[in-house]
Amino acid sequence: MSENKNFLVPIAFLGLIFFSCGFALGINSLLVPVLQESLSVPSAGAYLLIGATFIPFLIFGYPAGQLIKLIGYKRSMAVAFLMFAISFGIFIFSAKQESFVLFLVASFCCGTANAFLQTAINPYITILGPIDSAAKRISIMGICNKLAWPISPLFITLVAGEHFTISQLDKPFYIIIAVFLGLGVMSLMAPLPEVKAAGEDEGEASTSAEDAHVSQYANSKTSIFQFPHLMLGALAIFFYVGAETIALATLIDYAKALGLDNANNYSWITPLCISVGYVSGVVLIPKYLSQTRALQICTMIAIVGTLCVVLLPGTLSVFSIGIIAVGCSLMWPAFWPLSMQDLGKFTKSGSSVLTMGLIGGAVVTLLFGVLKDNFGPQNAYWICLPCFLYIAFFAFKGHKLR
DSSP: OOOSSSHHHHHHHHHHHHHHHHHHHHHHHHHHHHHHHHSSSOOOHHHHHHHHHHHHHHHHHHHHHHHHHHHHHHHHHHHHHHHHHHHHHHHHHHHHOHHHHHHHHHHHHHHHHHHHHHHHHHHHHHHHGGGGGGHHHHHHHHHHHHHHHHHHHHHHHHHHHHTOOGGOHHHHHHHHHHHHHHHHHHHHOOOOOOOOOTTTTSOOOSSSSHHHHHHHHTOOOGGGGGGGHHHHHHHHHHHHHHHHHHHSSHHHHHHTTTTTTTTTGGGHHHHHHHHHHHHHHHHTTTTOOOOHHHHHHHHHHHHHHHHHHHHHOHHHHHHHHHOOOHHHTTTHHHHHHHHHHHHHGGGHHHHHHHHHGGGGGHHHHHHHHHHHHHHOTTTTGGHHHHHHHHHHHHHHTTTOOO
């Protein structure tokens, strides 16, 4: 794979795109408690809102990959931003009608836009440079993404007022629509180079030993499902996204359930902690720490954090969610390069499979809501433990299987 030396501008623009993804998803952390209060929706129903955001990853993961093959990365990004703008228009209509069903439809549409965007930007940043430093680049993107999560509730509160009702969401959402349309236009104009993974270009002779090796391995396969490390990586993403979404999106609701004062003030814990992990990845990977070792260490941290959340009392339990966030930080940056390695001509199809793994954000969070209703908010966090135990298997063994 030829390496472009001037990555500063593409990485800066991609950071803006990752920020916008985090901003869109962060709105759910505000909508869940608001809908519970305004529409008297139970926890399982409210967390279905988050589930509706992730269901499209399973449905549209493969079509998104095919769209990238057809029109390229940049145009696919522009299409995704147009979808985002339409989705927030549906959110406005849902708020005026005060309809929970329409909110679910809007979340589904927003998730569809996110599925198309994630399918484009994650493989792009992975192959925009050497594969052994991919986790470092994705860590930079992760900082942009996760810092946006708490900003979106603050932005909506600032524009709509501190004690707003769902019928007052139109003004901030109109602003968001304008921003996403602008980002769509910028995607078409941005100086993003066309990139390909090692061994991906079947029409050209291999220019390096790496390309030749990957091409030979990939060409021996007839289906994307013949790459065991990719399939196991997609399942790891399934469990990771579910557990991470719980850590990021349930903290305010959990603090309120425990009766803590000023619950909204706790929203900074997980984005800050996960950003600390990302900064560590930027500094340490690959010079001092391989992305594989980083994944192994973070998995152990997440397991310890889960046990602290379910076993410690009150405020300590809430702050322990930050430990889970630190553990989650370098998982996503490691999953992509480890799972996409050696895919060659199947790279774009492989990114679709990994994107489909994000359906875990729907399944696991819905189960979390059911557990919360039946066993209490603290015990619901036990669901994170089996998620991280599987990720430990992938970190130590699964990614090596060929």
